[in-house]
Amino acid sequence: MLYESCRQQEYADIAAGRLGAAPHEDAAQRAESLARIKRSGDHFTEHFTEIPLLVFVFAVDDHGGANIYPAIWSSLLAARAEGVGGVLTTVLRYEAGAVCDLLGVPTADGWRQIAMLAFGYPLGRWGVAANRRPVHEVSSRNRWRASFGARVPEPLWPPGTEGARIEFDPPAS
Incomplete structure (x- = not known):
C-alpha cells in the first residue's frame, strides 16, 4: 500500500535523525513521544482502507501553504463541531508523484500535493490533547x-x- 510505504520512509528519516527532533526534549521523553505517535500511526495505517473520508489537498503556487492551510484548519474545526474526528497528514509527500498520477492531478499546470485529511468518527478518548x-x-x-x-x-x-x-x-x- 502506498501510504504504508510512505510511512516506512518517514520512520527511516526519524530513525536517522533527519526528522522529528525537538531540542527541548530529553532522549527518554522523545522516545516516549515517538512510541505513542507510532502506535497511533500504526493503527491509522492498519485501518487505512476503513477511513470513511479522505480529502486530498492540492494547490498551485501556495508559498508554503499560506493560502490552503486556513481552509484545512476550518475543515478540521467544522468536522469536530459535528463530532467527526479529523487528522492532517503529509506523509504521502514521499510518493507525491505517484499520488498525483493515481488521482490524475495536472502537475504540468503547477498543481502540487499539500496534504491529506482523513475524517471519521473517533474511537476512545476524545478531548483536550x-x-x-x-x-x-x-x-x-x-x-x-x-x-x-x-x-x-x-x-x-x-x-x-x-x-x-x-x-x-x-x-x-
Missing part, C-alpha cells in the same frame, strides 16, 4: 525568547468549563 506544554512556554512575542506576555496555565477550555483562564503580564514600563 494531553501532555502539551503551556503556550507561554513555547511562544514569544515581538522577539525570539521574549516573554509571551500571558500565562496560560491550563487548557483554554478544560472539560466541563465554559471559559478560559489567562493571566496577562503587566505592561512593560
Whole structure:
C-alpha cells in the first residue's frame, strides 16, 4: 500500500535523525513521544482502507501553504463541531508523484500535493490533547525568547468549563 510505504520512509528519516527532533526534549521523553505517535500511526495505517473520508489537498503556487492551510484548519474545526474526528497528514509527500498520477492531478499546470485529511468518527478518548506544554512556554512575542506576555496555565477550555483562564503580564514600563 502506498501510504504504508510512505510511512516506512518517514520512520527511516526519524530513525536517522533527519526528522522529528525537538531540542527541548530529553532522549527518554522523545522516545516516549515517538512510541505513542507510532502506535497511533500504526493503527491509522492498519485501518487505512476503513477511513470513511479522505480529502486530498492540492494547490498551485501556495508559498508554503499560506493560502490552503486556513481552509484545512476550518475543515478540521467544522468536522469536530459535528463530532467527526479529523487528522492532517503529509506523509504521502514521499510518493507525491505517484499520488498525483493515481488521482490524475495536472502537475504540468503547477498543481502540487499539500496534504491529506482523513475524517471519521473517533474511537476512545476524545478531548483536550494531553501532555502539551503551556503556550507561554513555547511562544514569544515581538522577539525570539521574549516573554509571551500571558500565562496560560491550563487548557483554554478544560472539560466541563465554559471559559478560559489567562493571566496577562503587566505592561512593560
